[in-house]
Amino acid sequence: MQSQLRLAARRDVEALVCLRAALWPDTPKREHETEIRKIIAGRPCRTLPLVLIVAEVQKTLAGFVEVGLRSHADGCDPIRPVGFVEGWYVLARHRSKGMGRALIVAAENWSREQGCSELASDTWLNNEASQRAHEALGFEVVDRCVNYRKALRR
Template sequence: MRRELHGLIVRRASSADLTVWAALLAKLHPGQSAAEFEAELEQLTSLPEPYVGFLAFTDDGNAAGVIDARIRNYAEGSPDLKAAYVEDLWVEPEYRRSGVAAGLLSAVEGWAREQGMRWLGSDTEADRETSHAWHKAVGFEEVERLVVFGKALA
């Protein structure tokens, strides 16, 4: 069921918001608990390189979505080495297609410009066609496809 939004409040997350932020991320990444995300967010937000989150709330106080981003030393397609990068974006199902994601993205874009960034990167999984379409609709262009490998070093 989709809800119509009459008012949307998007604001930068603070340390007091870690529980809400973590709970929303746990919905995006069900393999990790909200408690694990909360501990991770405490670490990430204390790093010297900026890591920021923005939360969207309805006018009656319901958490509608979250976006977080950081400054990376490299982002595919960036004209500079450093670039802002969207790490996570989640909108509660009942608030999708109502402007929440666009409002969250706008907040990150403003933050990135304040940081002196000229590029905003983002990624999604290869099979998430809805996410691909959204990225293109809000002005992102596909710059690269890759398969990522990793190997534990004993």
């Protein structure tokens, strides 16, 4: 079944909350909703641009890519900002049919329009399916890391 890609609009908020919550279940739905509304309004909670591109099948949202600019990303040329895939998700029943690829192509096109010559992304070390999908779409691994945090006593 053919999917249509477009920038997210206000009518997509409810469906996008479900998709985003499926990808990032630790974030409360209320927070997803606030962030989605800000991105759609063109006022994301960050200084650089960020957009949501959705894939629709028979007028129902089936996937999204959240792509923005970052001033730099590991392994990329620091001379100019890079496009960065902040989130990428396709409903399980629509996977392996090319929708993920179409969303990444849309993210590439948006990044090119912003003047970028690179698109970066990341995924969790235990998400092997995502790693395979990234590699199938032409991403190369530039680093593997473990992130740490330590609260500082005042």
